[in-house]
Amino acid sequence: MSILGKIEQDLTNKVRDAAIPLEKVHLLTSNRKDLGDYQLNDAFGLAKVMHKNPKEIAEALKKVFDESGYFQDVSIAGAGFLNVTLKDEVLISSLNTYYQDEKKDVDLLPKGKIIIDYGGANVGKTLHVGHLRPADIGEALKRLSIALGKEVIGDVHFGDIGRQSGMILYELKRRYPNLNYFSGKKEETWDEVPITAEDLEEIYPLANSKAKEDEAIMEEVRELTKKVEEKEPGLYELWEKVKEISIEDIKKIYKKLNTTFDLWEGESDCYPYMEPMIERLKREGYLTLSEGAMVIDVKKETDKAPMPSLVVVKQNGATLYATRELATLVSRVERFSPDEIWYVVDNRQELYFEQVFRASYKTKIVKEDTKLSFLGFGTMNGTDGKPFKTRDGNVATLKGLLKDAKEEVKMRMKQDFKEEEKEEIAEKVSIAAIKYADLLPNRTTDFIFDVEKFVDVEGKTGPYLLYSSIRMKSILNKAKEQNIAYQTYHMISSREEKEMILLLLKKNEILQKAYETKDLSGISDYLYQLTSLFSRFYEKNYILSETNKKRQESWLILTKSVYDTNRYLFDILGIEVPEKM
Numbered sequence: 304m305s306i307l308g309k310i311e312q313d314l315t316n317k318v319r320d321a322a323i324p325l326e327k328v329h330l331l332t333s334n335r336k337d338l339g340d341y342q343l344n345d346a347f348g349l350a351k352v353m354h355k356n357p358k359e360i361a362e363a364l365k366k367v368f369d370e371s372g373y374f375q376d377v378s379i380a381g382a383g384f385l386n387v388t389l390k391d392e393v394l395i396s397s398l399n400t401y402y403q404d405e406k407k408d409v410d411l412l413p414k415g416k417i418i419i420d421y422g423g424a425n426v427g428k429t430l431h432v433g434h435l436r437p438a439d440i441g442e443a444l445k446r447l448s449i450a451l452g453k454e455v456i457g458d459v460h461f462g463d464i465g466r467q468s469g470m471i472l473y474e475l476k477r478r479y480p481n482l483n484y485f486s487g488k489k490e491e492t493w494d495e496v497p498i499t500a501e502d503l504e505e506i507y508p509l510a511n512s513k514a515k516e517d518e519a520i521m522e523e524v525r526e527l528t529k530k531v532e533e534k535e536p537g538l539y540e541l542w543e544k545v546k547e548i549s550i551e552d553i554k555k556i557y558k559k560l561n562t563t564f565d566l567w568e569g570e571s572d573c574y575p576y577m578e579p580m581i582e583r584l585k586r587e588g589y590l591t592l593s594e595g596a597m598v599i600d601v602k603k604e605t606d607k608a609p610m611p612s613l614v615v616v617k618q619n620g621a622t623l624y625a626t627r628e629l630a631t632l633v634s635r636v637e638r639f640s641p642d643e644i645w646y647v648v649d650n651r652q653e654l655y656f657e658q659v660f661r662a663s664y665k666t667k668i669v670k671e672d673t674k675l676s677f678l679g680f681g682t683m684n685g686t687d688g689k690p691f692k693t694r695d696g697n698v699a700t701l702k703g704l705l706k707d708a709k710e711e712v713k714m715r716m717k718q719d720f721k722e723e724e725k726e727e728i729a730e731k732v733s734i735a736a737i738k739y740a741d742l743l744p745n746r747t748t749d750f751i752f753d754v755e756k757f758v759d760v761e762g763k764t765g766p767y768l769l770y771s772s773i774r775m776k777s778i779l780n781k782a783k784e785q786n787i788a789y790q791t792y793h794m795i796s797s798r799e800e801k802e803m804i805l806l807l808l809k810k811n812e813i814l815q816k817a818y819e820t821k822d823l824s825g826i827s828d829y830l831y832q833l834t835s836l837f838s839r840f841y842e843k844n845y846i847l848s849e850t851n852k853k854r855q856e857s858w859l860i861l862t863k864s865v866y867d868t869n870r871y872l873f874d875i876l877g878i879e880v881p882e883k884m
């Protein structure tokens with residue numbers, strides 16, 4: 304349990320012993336620091352329950368708090384607001400506990416298994432900038448949930464089926480008509496596939512634009528797509544090879560983003576579950592006919608906006624995205640029995656997921672107590688406020704975006720690092736810049752991608768946080784070199800120090816809130832608050848030349864605690880810290 308949580312728990316017991324029916328004492332960080340560290344407004348709620356006036360209840364609470372031994376000051380303001388200030392000795396011992404292991408200062412959540420579906424990359428096509436946010440947000444939510452005690456399975460859920468297979472095979476057939484893949488025979492040895500991941504970046508968009516302009520080509524694409532789905536010898540093997548090349552490349556980019564999945568499965572992995580599922584839905588009467596298609600009616604009486612039925616089998620008998628979605632759910636439930644499934648997907652798919660969720664509960668693909676959540680995210684726009692494009696106006700590839708950011712960082716690197724070292728640092732700094740900027744705004748709002756702003760070492764940026772953390776580390780290293788030992792925090796010497804301790808103790812609350820809202824912005828903001836507070840403290844005090852040994856020791860404990868906290872939170876956000884920069 305967290306340090307503050309324990310104090311709150313103890314206070315709650317004491318309040319109850321005094322026959323005050325308060326559910327839980329919650330120490331709210333005060334926005335009037337001059338009045339107290341925390342405030343409590345509970346007297347007003349209790350007044351209604353207890354039929355007394357708030358002032359009287361506040362008095363009773365004050366008495367309990369005064370006697371608890373935690374507070375240096377408890378005062379009543381206005382009609383019954385309580386302001387409380389912790390004793391320095393409580394803060395000091397709290398920090399000493401915190402310092403032992405900052406990771407332990409969290410309240411663990413009840414156990415549970417969550418599947419997070421957050422990659423959404425489409426095989427055969429290169430990742431584009433739209434794939435950045437689900438990777439960053441999904442990965443951080445996964446790490447956060449694990450830190451809070453949940454069991455998590457991350458699934459990339461590749462889009463590995465559909466039109467892109469036909470598009471790519473069309474273009475390959477045109478370029479390499481003699482490949483034995485196109486012979487229609489089941490060969491013993493297939494040809495080497497003559498393309499690389501770089502070629503794919505160009506092949507899909509090219510084929511796509513050709514097919515859009517020419518209906519005959521589009522028809523051929525449809526044919527090829529269908530044949531791949533039917534596993535026609537040659538075409539199916541070729542598509543499998545293309546998938547391999549593409550997936551290898553996609554994995555590399557995810558790795559750069561410190562994003563990794565437990566399941567690298569795709570939409571097509573649900574096929575074994577699909578037919579039996581459709582059969583069952585038919586048998587149990589969930590499918591109705593609508594204009595030749597088989598659909599699930601998902602309307603509810605309470606709907607205020609139109610809620611279209613979910614199409615499961617098209618008029619021509621083909622299945623579609625939603626069919627695979629449902630069958631994937633069947634597979635997930637059967638194999639993993641999750642308590643929750645989260646979908647980190649672009650806001651624009653919200654209605655679709657509402658249909659899917661309703662259909663899943665209605666048809667009992669998932670049980671009522673399995674929680675399905677749609678965690679939508681906003682669009683990444685360019686500095687012109689329109690969906691992000693490259694400088695030459697194309698839909699930007701994620702690779703290109705990462706490369707540009709790295710160049711931007713390199714340009715600003717002052718020191719003369721060795722070439723190799725420079726590459727490595729620029730890589731980490733640019734990824735941190737992008738990830739931090741991505742996780743700073745609210746998940747659901749659109750945000751403006753402004754690389755020049757993001758890579759700046761000044762301001763609310765990833766590089767600023769990295770730079771400051773490296774500085775903390777360097778103080779700690781120097782202390783070590785000078786054999787300055789530190790074990791105990793002894794004294795609070797300044798306002799900044801006290802605020803830093805209060806802020807460290809608030810970390811648990813920040814993490815809990817991020818989990819509740821599935822929004823990382825609070826953590827990103829907290830990192831900045833903590834770091835800038837440290838910077839202010841650091842500017843005023845000379846840690847390594849401090850002559851009062853107890854004070855110096857205290858400062859080093861504080862520095863280490865802030866540093867470790869930063870590292871811990873960076874890790875949750877999926878950000879790596881370079882040794883130097």
Ligand code: ARG
Pocket residue numbers: 420422423424425460461462628646648
């Ligand atoms: N591949 C999809 C796309 O690019 C996103 C997949 C999201 N996840 C899901 N279970 N549908 O739009």
